[in-house]
Amino acid sequence: xxxxxxxxxxxxxxxxxxxxxxxxxxxxxxxxxxxxxxxxxxxxxxxxxxxxxxxxxxxxxxxxxxxxxxxxxxxxxxxxxxxxxxxxxxxxxxxxxxxxxxxxxxxxxxxxxxxxxxxxxxxxxxxxxxxxxxxxxxxxxxxxxxxxxxxxxxxxxxxxxxxxxxxxxxxxxxxxxxxxxxxxxxxxxxxxxxxxxxxxxxxxxxxxxxxxxxxxxxxxxxxxxxxxxxxxxxxxxxxxxxxxxxxxxxxxxxxxxxxxxxxxxxxxxxxxxxxxxxxxxxxxxxxxxxxxxxxxxxxxxxxxxxxxxxxxxxxxxxxxxxxxxxxxxxxxxxxxxxxxxxxxxxxxx
Amino acid sequence: xxxxxxxxxxxxxxxxxxxxxxxxxxxxxxxxxxxxxxxxxxxxxxxxxxxxxxxxxxxxxxxxxxxxxxxxxxxxxxxxxxxxxxxxxxxxxxxxxxxxxxxxxxxxxxxx
Numbered sequence: 001x002x003x004x005x006x007x008x009x010x011x012x013x014x015x016x017x018x019x020x021x022x023x024x025x026x027x028x029x030x031x032x033x034x035x036x037x038x039x040x041x042x043x044x045x046x047x048x049x050x051x052x053x054x055x056x057x058x059x060x061x062x063x064x065x066x067x068x069x070x071x072x073x074x075x076x077x078x079x080x081x082x083x084x085x086x087x088x089x090x091x092x093x094x095x096x097x098x099x100x101x102x103x104x105x106x107x108x109x110x111x112x113x114x115x116x117x118x119x120x121x122x123x124x125x126x127x128x129x130x131x132x133x134x135x136x137x138x139x140x141x142x143x144x145x146x147x148x149x150x151x152x153x154x155x156x157x158x159x160x161x162x163x164x165x166x167x168x169x170x171x172x173x174x175x176x177x178x179x180x181x182x183x184x185x186x187x188x189x190x191x192x193x194x195x196x197x198x199x200x201x202x203x204x205x206x207x208x209x210x211x212x213x214x215x216x217x218x219x220x221x222x223x224x225x226x227x228x229x230x231x232x233x234x235x236x237x238x239x240x241x242x243x244x245x246x247x248x249x250x251x252x253x254x255x256x257x258x259x260x261x262x263x264x265x266x267x268x269x270x271x272x273x274x275x276x277x278x279x280x281x282x283x284x285x286x287x288x289x290x291x292x293x294x295x296x297x298x299x300x301x302x303x304x305x306x307x308x309x310x311x312x313x314x315x316x317x318x319x320x321x322x323x324x325x326x327x328x329x330x331x332x333x334x335x336x337x338x339x340x341x342x343x344x345x346x347x348x349x
Numbered sequence: 350x351x352x353x354x355x356x357x358x359x360x361x362x363x364x365x366x367x368x369x370x371x372x373x374x375x376x377x378x379x380x381x382x383x384x385x386x387x388x389x390x391x392x393x394x395x396x397x398x399x400x401x402x403x404x405x406x407x408x409x410x411x412x413x414x415x416x417x418x419x420x421x422x423x424x425x426x427x428x429x430x431x432x433x434x435x436x437x438x439x440x441x442x443x444x445x446x447x448x449x450x451x452x453x454x455x456x457x458x459x460x461x
Contacts, residue, residue: 154420158394158420159419160419161436162419162437164437164438165352165438165439166351167438168352168355168438169351169354169355173354252351313354316354316370317350317353317354320350321350321353323372
């Protein structure tokens with residue numbers, strides 16, 4: 001019994017020392033192992049052999065622990081970074097780097113990440129550097145957000161400039177022929193409104209395009225509601241998906257057709273009607289949509305004297321911008337317009 | 350589309366005849382194959398496409414051209430940076446000046 005008690009004292013003492021050690025260092029070791037911040041320790045020897053790498057570092061770089069332990073930190077890094085990065089990293093190890101280096105690194109599997117690298121020397125009491133402690137902050141998401149942001153700003157700038165050029169054209173064309181200031185203002189404003197509405201339509205679809213039915217509804221909305229013509233429009237066709245470019249061009253085309261109908265055509269009296277329908281034509285060279293605009297029961301149609309903005313948009317604009325074919329006929333019974341343009345296949349949701 | 354309209358009208362006012370327009374690289378190349386041109390204005394961005402193949406064909410054919418863009422740079426085609434560039438929106442006067450220069454720089458037709 002005595003022996004057992006004596007042995008137990010020794011054991012107790014030993015266990016207490018281990019406990020003390022654990023209490024002193026244990027949580028830190030566990031923390032270093034388990035923290036989500038990637039960390040390595042490297043010896044202060046040529047090449048800086050790695051003596052410790054935590055789980056987060058292995059997860060970040062895609063290496064196994066045995067692949068990195070005892071391996072030179074510099075050569076491990078050099079496998080995945082650009083040549084110009086290495087001198088900066090070397091300078092950081094010498095404590096000569098003013099800003100913490102940001103490395104763009106290719107993992108073992110070729111995927112890439114961005115990380116900010118913090119190098120901190122571990123010194124003895126006399127100041128001799130014995131190890132380097134290196135930690136990382138993954139900047140990949142930050143870099144992706146920045147790149148996305150820059151792309152959006154560039155794209156926005158591009159659209160703004162194009163839109164301004166379009167506005168310039170609308171104003172210039174409206175001033176091309178002598179007219180009353182009020183008529184010029186009205187022509188400019190209604191086209192700007194049409195442009196604005198087609199932008200709204202595209203924005204609601206994340207600028208990936210719009211459905212043809214939605215586009216026709218949007219383009220004709222001012223004419224339907226303001227003039228109370230809703231029952232005199234017949235619109236028949238699927239919500240065929242159109243690219244942003246097609247959407248913008250067709251919106252102007254429908255606006256011009258409707259404006260003409262209100263001024264001179266089927267909507268300039270109390271009885272006229274307009275039927276708009278379309279079908280998708282599948283061809284080997286790609287799908288097309290064939291749109292018919294047909295006015296009936298309006299005043300007797302006479303051939304217009306000159307070619308204005310609207311007929312340019314329809315007869316030349318659509319053809320050039322969209323590679324389409326347009327026929328615009330001033331038939332005695334009513335204006336008839338056929339628009340035949342290429343489209344991508346998918347239907348709008 | 351309406352920007353093109355403006356360009357066409359300005360060129361017509363300048364006395365240009367036979368103005369053709371293309372909305373895609375394929376159409377542009379096809380036009381170049383069919384007709385001869387004195388000068389061209391080339392939008393950098395044609396929807397999803399860039400117009401560089403047309404620029405290269407114009408260069409090959411010795412046809413002078415000016416770029417027009419809402420962006421202001423050529424990205425990966427910096428070899429084209431020395432070409433004249435109209436940044437949208439641009440003044441009608443600038444369009445006229447550029448075209449007058451393009452036409453003035455044209456090589457004289459060789460006597461038959």
